[in-house]
Amino acid sequence: MKIDVVEALQLKEKPEWGQNLGFGKIFTDYMFTMNWTEKEGWCNAKIEPYGPLSLDPASLVLHYAQETFEGMKAYKTKDGRILLFRPEMNARRFANSNRRLCMPELSEDMYIEAVSAIVEHEKDWIPTAEGTSLYIRPFMFATEAAVGVHPSSSYKFIILLSPVGAYYPEGMNPVKIYVEDEYVRATKGGTGFTKCGGNYAASIAAQVKAQKLGYTQVLWLDGVQHKYIEEVGTMNVMFKISNKIVTAPCDGTVLPGVTRDSIIHLLKFWGYEVEERHLSIEELMQAGKDGTLEEAFGTGTAAVISPIGELNYKGEITIVNDFKTGELTKKLYDTLTGIQWGDVKDPFGWTHEVK
Numbered sequence: 262m263k264i265d266v267v268e269a270l271q272l273k274e275k276p277e278w279g280q281n282l283g284f285g286k287i288f289t290d291y292m293f294t295m296n297w298t299e300k301e302g303w304c305n306a307k308i309e310p311y312g313p314l315s316l317d318p319a320s321l322v323l324h325y326a327q328e329t330f331e332g333m334k335a336y337k338t339k340d341g342r343i344l345l346f347r348p349e350m351n352a353r354r355f356a357n358s359n360r361r362l363c364m365p366e367l368s369e370d371m372y373i374e375a376v377s378a379i380v381e382h383e384k385d386w387i388p389t390a391e392g393t394s395l396y397i398r399p400f401m402f403a404t405e406a407a408v409g410v411h412p413s414s415s416y417k418f419i420i421l422l423s424p425v426g427a428y429y430p431e432g433m434n435p436v437k438i439y440v441e442d443e444y445v446r447a448t449k450g451g452t453g454f455t456k457c458g459g460n461y462a463a464s465i466a467a468q469v470k471a472q473k474l475g476y477t478q479v480l481w482l483d484g485v486q487h488k489y490i491e492e493v494g495t496m497n498v499m500f501k502i503s504n505k506i507v508t509a510p511c512d513g514t515v516l517p518g519v520t521r522d523s524i525i526h527l528l529k530f531w532g533y534e535v536e537e538r539h540l541s542i543e544e545l546m547q548a549g550k551d552g553t554l555e556e557a558f559g560t561g562t563a564a565v566i567s568p569i570g571e572l573n574y575k576g577e578i579t580i581v582n583d584f585k586t587g588e589l590t591k592k593l594y595d596t597l598t599g600i601q602w603g604d605v606k607d608p609f610g611w612t613h614e615v616k
Contacts, residue, residue, distance in 0.1 A: 262306055262374050264293075266382070269310035278388040282426040284563065285396065289386040293379040293420035296404075297365050303418075306375070308382050311421070321403035321413045328458045329358040330400035332562045335380045335422075335615065337387040337395075338603035343380060343615040346601050348373045350519045355399065358455035363412040364401060372399070377615045379420050384615075388424045394601075396425045396563070428495070428563035429477060433594060435570025435584050436559075438493060439476035440542060441467045442575060445484035446491065446514075453491075453514035464494050476573060478559070482542060483514065489539040496559030496567060497521035500545060501589060503553045510537040520560040524593055526609060542574055549579030556587030565601075566594040 272290050276282060288311050295306040322328050331351045336344045352372035359366045367375070376397060380387075387395040398421045403413030429436055444467040447453025452460055467479045480498065483489040491509050492498055497518040499508040506528055511517040528535050548554035549572065557569035570584035581587075599605030600612065 262371060264306045264308060264375075264378050267307055267309040275386065276424065278390050278393065278424070279426075282388065282393060282424055284425045284428045285398075285423050287424055289383040289395075289422040289424070291379065291383055292422070293375050293418075295375065295418045297416040297418065299414045303365075303367070303371070308379055314417075316404065317406035319406040319408055321405050321407060321411075324408060325403070325410055326457070326459045326462075327362055327364060327403035327413055328400065329355065329362055329364060329402075330398060330456050330458065331355045332456075333376065333397040333399070334425075334562060334601070335387055335395040335397060336602045337384070337389050340603075342603060343384055343387065344601065344603055345373075345376065345380070345613040345615060347519050347523065347611050348376060348613050350522065351399075354456065354517060354519070355401075358457060359401065361452055361455050362457060364403070364416060367418065373613070375399070375418075375420060377613075379422060380615050383422050386422060386424055388426075390426075393424065393426050396423045397421075398423065425563075428561075429567055433566075433568065433586060433591075435568040435581070435586060436477040437475065437571040438478050438480045438569050438573070439471035439474055440480045440482065440572060440574035441471070442482060442487055443467070445487070446481040448484035449513045451484075451514070454511065454516060456516065461494075468494055474573070480572065483539075488541050488543075490542060490545060491515050493559045495563060496561035498557070498559050498569070499524065500540065500548070500554060501556040501587065502545075502548045504555070505534045505536055507536045507538065507540050509539065518561055520562055520565060520597070523597060523609075523611065524560050524566075527593060527596060530608075546572070546574055546577060546579055549581065554579070554581060556590050557581045558587070558590045558593070565598055566590060 292311045352369040356366040401418045404415045405413040471479045479494045481491045509515050559567040568586040568590045572579045600607045
């Protein structure tokens with residue numbers, strides 16, 4: 262792929278590479294951009310200065326939300342190498358999301374080449390303090406100027422980079438989760454398995470409600486019976502019950518998380534039994550009552566592993582593991598982040614070096 266570079270007139274002052282970077286507030290000097298049109302296909306690939314976009318007010322994305330995105334991270338090892346984590350999985354999921362929203366797909370090779378190019382160009386922005394990384398946000402949206410519901414005839418693909426610290430203020434301390442029983446996130450046949458902005462916009466009302474009640478995130482139940490656990494607002498979720506790990510299956514309403522898949526691989530590698538099945542909220546709360554709910558945690562690119570210390574379902578409170586980070590949760594976090602930062606041997610070939 263031919264990628265042109267447009268030089269910035271002035272570069273930004275880089276922040277201090279401590280752990281207080283926040284998440285998604287600081288952006289690098291450059292971004293990757295590329296267009297797609299019915300006539301030319303993918304074209305005009307550039308690395309250009311980060312800055313505002315010019316959009317026609319009638320751009321289809323503004324009216325009908327034809328938009329998809331991904332979330333990834335780049336890490337700098339102690340010996341100076343730059344690693345991506347399982348980028349091929351993000352590429353495949355991005356293609357699946359685009360297919361569902363009738364948007365053009367990038368090939369796996371093109372996706373990884375674009376990500377690698379902008380990360381290599383902005384490698385000096387990768388923080389090295391413990392717990393920090395360079396967050397990568399590829400996204401794509403419809404740009405045709407028209408008012409009328411139909412697939413766009415043109416699209417823009419962009420990759421932004423942001424040096425980040427912990428996603429949740431709690432870091433690796435347990436978070437409090439509110440079980441949502443009024444709103445729904447996804448139903449079979451919908452877009453629940455995709456990463457599209459509309460899914461997240463529809464979740465904000467429940468998130469605001471949970472935060473007003475003092476909870477960090479929402480745990481969603483299925484959209485039909487309001488009975489079976491699906492996922493947390495920004496993470497897949499797993500429960501250790503009687504030494505087995507239970508998580509919702511990816512059968513159309515749950516996002517197939519890259520971290521989720523990696524954790525399942527690690528658990529099975531260590532000899533744990535993993536059940537991908539429909540777990541009812543009643544069964545989960547009963548496990549909390551009788552002491553068989555041993556640990557609970559969320560998994561996702563942003564937070565990696567987030568221990569869950571409290572669940573609130575219709576005013577009934579369950580405290581998990583005395584509101585402490587569980588031994589298995591900590592081991593999973595240390596192992597996975599160790600692989601991602603190149604500090605732990607990668608037996609699965611998950612890391613991809615950017616050169």
